[in-house]
Amino acid sequence: MVNAGSLVALSAAALLVAIALPRKPLAPPVTVAEPMNPVAEPLPETSLLGLWEGVKKQVVPVKSDKKDYSIVYAEKRGLRNNNPGNIRHGSPWQGMADVQKDQSFITFRSPEYGIRAMARVLGNYQKIHGLNTVRGVIGRWAPPVENDTDSYVNAVARSLNVSPDQTINVQAHMLPLIKSIVHHENGLQPYSDALIKDGIALA
Template identity: 55%
Template sequence: MGRAPRGIRNNNPGNIRHGADWKGLAEDQLDDDFCTFVDPQHGVRAMGRTLLTYERKHGINTVEGIVNRWAPPVENDTDSYVEHVAQRVGVDVDEVIRVADHLEDLVAVIIVHENGVNPYDPEVIMEGCQLARV
């Protein structure tokens, strides 16, 4: 079996970069670029908080807007990323959504896109998203 993707190894399946003082950060931050969390639930929590903040603070409430902010075109094939997320969430790319209503689905598909795999049970995603909502 090959080595797990960086985001999975770091319990940071959204590949969130250092910057914010997230709850659940591991004491030892061994990755120079990306946060390491104590468990996957806290990595998922950070993803969920970020997505909820996009809507609440910045008015970003479409898959196209979310993905363009999450994975800017300068670093990613954002168009295919947007299409993939919209298809998996079951909405049009420019359809206005309530992010909280789709949070688990958004997080799960972003994990797949960021890591090539989602190794987590749905309960892990649900627990992390619940932590993000409080």
């Protein structure tokens, strides 16, 4: 028969053994690469549900304007999709809508997430690819294979008050650069500076 003192001694010994045993290190968090280019280099869709669920869990709530741009400007594809840069499907992005009705272009939950994606792509153009002129940035964003790239370049350069080949700091020009791209992609730019800054801040 085991008395109470023996049980206490055995429990204490088991606890000491458990503490002494090496612990398995935690697995690093799964990250999902986002596409560098919205048109020319779409990455393949992932079929791993775990990765997709991981991205959805990273979505951060944002403060949207009360206006629902996707309804007010429903005739404009990019605005209807909350994707004013018209970024094509590729790897999952943060803030993607649960239902993707457009087979070519991503639908985001709010315009801030569409703008966030634009800021990520544009920032990577300079950081990773060394593009630091309007001609270099827009030439990659809207390649001539399906765009009038020269007109696009000239329109954006005028809006930034620089020449197409003038060196710029993309990050420092992010707000006017995004506003100009949104206008060129959709025929208008309806978002407030505050909303665009909220989207950039998420990038």
